[in-house]
Amino acid sequence: GAVVSQHPSWVICKSGTSVKIECRSLDFQATTMFWYRQFPKQSLMLMATSNEGSKATYEQGVEKDKFLINHASLTLSTLTVTSAHPEDSSFYICSAYGQGDSPLHFGNGTRLTVT
Amino acid sequence: GENVEQHPSTLSVQEGDSAVIKCTYSDSASNYFPWYKQELGKRPQLIIDIRSNVGEKKDQRIAVTLNKTAKHFSLHITETQPEDSAVYFCAAGGIPTFGRGTSLIVHP
Numbered sequence: 001g002a003v004v005s006q007h008p009s010w011v012i013c014k015s016g017t018s019v020k021i022e023c024r025s026l027d028f029q030a031t032t033m034f035w036y037r038q039f040p041k042q043s044l045m046l047m048a049t050s051n052e053g054s055k056a057t058y059e060q061g062v063e064k065d066k067f068l069i070n071h072a073s074l075t076l077s078t079l080t081v082t083s084a085h086p087e088d089s090s091f092y093i094c095s096a097y098g099q100g101d102s103p104l105h106f107g108n109g110t111r112l113t114v115t
Numbered sequence: 116g117e118n119v120e121q122h123p124s125t126l127s128v129q130e131g132d133s134a135v136i137k138c139t140y141s142d143s144a145s146n147y148f149p150w151y152k153q154e155l156g157k158r159p160q161l162i163i164d165i166r167s168n169v170g171e172k173k174d175q176r177i178a179v180t181l182n183k184t185a186k187h188f189s190l191h192i193t194e195t196q197p198e199d200s201a202v203y204f205c206a207a208g209g210i211p212t213f214g215r216g217t218s219l220i221v222h223p
Binding site: 045106108 | 159164213214
């Protein structure tokens with residue numbers, strides 16, 4: 001149980017375009033999802049906490065107008081990287097807690113490359 | 116906020132040896148401490164976790180110890196195998212803050 005599905009697994013886009021990443025909880029409802037970013041050979045850094053039906057909570061230094069988060073249902077959160085630039089190239093990964101004392105489960109991640 | 120320090124950054128052992136990775140945290144209110152294994156290009160996979168009401172937890176070759184007074188916790192892997200080679204992350208807190216990671220290399 002507690003499967004988190006993320007799509008796409010990889011995407012290449014041109015500088016200036018926008019990219020949407022979807023994160024779904026397949027067998028449970030997630031009122032809260034977390035978006036992390038991981039640069040090569042570095043740790044996972046929390047970008048924002050996505051809350052169903054309300055605004056996301058962004059970590060310090062993360063531009064909310066650039067990384068748009070929408071959590072319109074209990075099973076879907078989306079992250080849109082707007083006006084992407086090469087420095088946004090990274091591994092983006094979402095996560096959510098399952099029911100009860102279930103641990104944090106991660107999606108497969110999305111490798112974003114901006115050319 | 117929470118601050119997690121993890122050591123060492125790299126750890127090289129011979130197959131069959133034990134490996135120990137240590138983490139410290141700053142927020143005394145944290146009560147959940149998971150450990151994740153991440154292979155290159157893949158998502159982190161939970162390997163073991165511990166909550167603050169427990170001092171030690173073991174699952175086959177993997178064990179975690181927690182010292183809440185000192186605010187540190189450790190991962191112990193015994194009888195290491197080449198397939199244990201990966202990056203290991205500790206984390207602390209309900210919204211996990213991750214350590215920098217430890218690249219474990221097990222030489223056959």
